[in-house]
Amino acid sequence: xxxxxxxxxxxxxxxxxxxxxxxxxxxxxxxxxxxxxxxxxxxxxxxxxxxxxxxxxxxxxxxxxxxxxxxxxxxxxxxxxxxxxxxxxxxxxxxxxxxxxxxxxxxxxxxxxxxxxxxxxxxxxxxxxxxxxxxxxxxxxxxxxxxxxxxxxxxxxxxxxxxxxxxxxxxxxxxxxxxxxxxxxxxxxxxxxxxxxxxxxxxxxxxxxxxxxxxxxxxxxxxxxxxxxxxxxxxxxxxxxxxxxxxxxxxxxxxxxxxxxxxxxxxxxxxxxxxxxxxxxxxxxxxxxxxxxxxxxxxxxxxxxxxxxxxxxxxxxxxxxxxxxxxxxxxxxxxxxxxxxxxxxxxxxxxxxxxxxxxxxxxxxxxxxxxxxxxxxxxxxxxxxxxxxxxxxxxxxxxxxxxxxxxxxxxxxxxxxxxxxxxxxxxxxxxxxxxxxxxxxxxxxxxxxxxx
Numbered sequence: 001x002x003x004x005x006x007x008x009x010x011x012x013x014x015x016x017x018x019x020x021x022x023x024x025x026x027x028x029x030x031x032x033x034x035x036x037x038x039x040x041x042x043x044x045x046x047x048x049x050x051x052x053x054x055x056x057x058x059x060x061x062x063x064x065x066x067x068x069x070x071x072x073x074x075x076x077x078x079x080x081x082x083x084x085x086x087x088x089x090x091x092x093x094x095x096x097x098x099x100x101x102x103x104x105x106x107x108x109x110x111x112x113x114x115x116x117x118x119x120x121x122x123x124x125x126x127x128x129x130x131x132x133x134x135x136x137x138x139x140x141x142x143x144x145x146x147x148x149x150x151x152x153x154x155x156x157x158x159x160x161x162x163x164x165x166x167x168x169x170x171x172x173x174x175x176x177x178x179x180x181x182x183x184x185x186x187x188x189x190x191x192x193x194x195x196x197x198x199x200x201x202x203x204x205x206x207x208x209x210x211x212x213x214x215x216x217x218x219x220x221x222x223x224x225x226x227x228x229x230x231x232x233x234x235x236x237x238x239x240x241x242x243x244x245x246x247x248x249x250x251x252x253x254x255x256x257x258x259x260x261x262x263x264x265x266x267x268x269x270x271x272x273x274x275x276x277x278x279x280x281x282x283x284x285x286x287x288x289x290x291x292x293x294x295x296x297x298x299x300x301x302x303x304x305x306x307x308x309x310x311x312x313x314x315x316x317x318x319x320x321x322x323x324x325x326x327x328x329x330x331x332x333x334x335x336x337x338x339x340x341x342x343x344x345x346x347x348x349x350x351x352x353x354x355x356x357x358x359x360x361x362x363x364x365x366x367x368x369x370x371x372x373x374x375x376x377x378x379x380x381x382x383x384x385x386x387x388x389x390x391x392x393x394x395x396x397x398x399x400x401x402x403x404x405x406x407x408x409x410x411x412x413x414x415x416x417x418x419x420x421x422x423x424x425x426x427x428x429x430x431x432x433x434x435x436x437x438x439x440x441x442x443x444x445x446x447x448x449x450x451x452x
Contacts, residue, residue, distance in 0.1 A: 030209050031157055034145060035164035037202035041141060042165045044195035045134065046172025046291075047188055050283035052130040053266075054185055054276060055123040061266045062396070067124060068259070068389035071131045072382040078132060079378050092207050095144065099200040102133060106193040113186040135378060138165075144203075148210050168195075169291040176284035185280045234375030237368055243430065244372050246423050247360055248380050250315070253416035254353070255384030256391070257322060258345070260409045263392045264329060265342055267402050272335045286339060290346040297351035305352060306359070312424015314356040316417040318348040323413035329406035360423060363430040 056064060085094060109129070112122045149157060172195075176188060183191070238244050273279050306314050325341035361369050395405055 027153065027157065030148065030206060031160060033202045033205045033209070034148070034157075034161045037199050037206065038141060038161055038164040039168040039171070040195045040199040040202065041137060042168035043172040043175070044168075044192045044199065045137060046169055046287055047176050047192040047195070048130050048133075049287055050173065050176050050180075050280045051185055051188060051192075052127050053283040054280045055127045056266055057270045057279060058118075058123040058276070059120055059127060061263075061270050062393075063124075064263055064266060065386075065389035065393040067127050067131075069386045070124070070128045072386040074128055074132050075135060075378055075382045078136075079374075082136065091144065091147065095140070095203050095207070096200060098140070099196060099203060103193050103196050103200065105129060106189050106196070110186065110189040110193075113189070117186065135382070139377075144206075148206060166291075166295055170288065170295075173284040173287035173291065177281050177288060180277050180280045180284065185277055188280075233367075234371040237372040238375065241368075241372075243423075243426055244364075244368070244376075246419065246426060247357075248376060250357070250360075250416070250419050250423055251376055251380050252384040252387075253319075253412060253419055254349075255381055256388035257319065257409060257412050257416060258349075259385050259388040260392055260405065260412070261322070261326075261342060261345060263389070264333070264402055264406060265338055268333060268335055268338045282339075286342060286346075289339075289343045290350070293343060293347035294350040297347060302351050302355055306356060310424055311356050311359055311427050312421045314352060315420030315424055318345065318353045319413040319416035319420065321345075321348060323410050323417070326406045326409040326413060330403045330410075333401075333403040333406060356420075360427055363427060 056067060059067060089097075109122070109126050112119065116122060145158065145161060175191065179191070180188060238248060269279055269282060273282060305317070309317075322341070322345050325345065328337055329341060361373050364372070392405065395408065400408070
């Protein structure tokens, strides 16, 4: 008996491990590469995220509204371009090219910051670049996973694959917080690029392991379903559905309140901490706290809240807490209070608000899910960011300080809370109706109209 045979795990134990993971033997390689892909992607992104927040301060906190506007404009340009590429280019070419471009962009930014570390223009460009990258990265990942696995496999395996992203979301900010003092803010860029390069290797391995498809079928995969089609089709759906309009209002209110808190964060941290690397470390520690709290809430509370309280109450919980948080910030606009409110807001969004928000789309037709949801998640969301950024800047221009603006944000949160409750009732009404019957869909929309 050779050494390999001696050290190999007994077949019975290996099978027990596979059963505990609900995985079949021929799926292990694909799942392993998928897990590593998601880990590397989110780890690389969460190294970049604190850098993005630092660049916002370098670019000037009083100019943040211009960065939000630039992000919105770039999103408007890229969404149809991205849709065109997805519908025309096979995934075996499209995905490696996209990740190769992302890694090359990081190399360019790294060289630029080494040559001109205090360049305001470079800081602004990096902020917009990361914001747009964030918009597409996770959506593309899950669309690719939907192409690789059949529905029966997805039910068993997607939880395990998602755990890879969870681990990456913790490892990324932890690495940033521990390395930024030694490597400096700019020195973190190659580390992020290295993780994204690992993601690119994973993509190539998964493409090699993927079931072969005819070219026509490959081009009509879930990637093109998510991003393909005319943006006008989504606009037409929004114009004719009160339910979708209610979701848009919810997103706009959420986006506005979040933007107000984000701007408050930038002003307080900029005024409290002068050192660039220390600010980056603080942003990374906030991300780390958010992700750890999110995971704990998802494991022990999310499903219980949704099942016992219902969608409406779940949607209204975070705006109610945020209203209290803004009251605290109005009374004491200081760094410890800000960090506490921001961590609770973001963790509550990821663990409670976002799952409930995604539930609202489950009562829509497949076409509405792809076309209208894509429009809401990109144009409406980023448009809300831009509009609220200008509103905040205008109020600052009138001489309102950070504390006063925190008080002014409370009514926004209360309106968001009421909208969530009403949408929850409309969601319940749609659940009870046959959504394939045009008359019942109209009735559900009329129910929302009476509430708004």
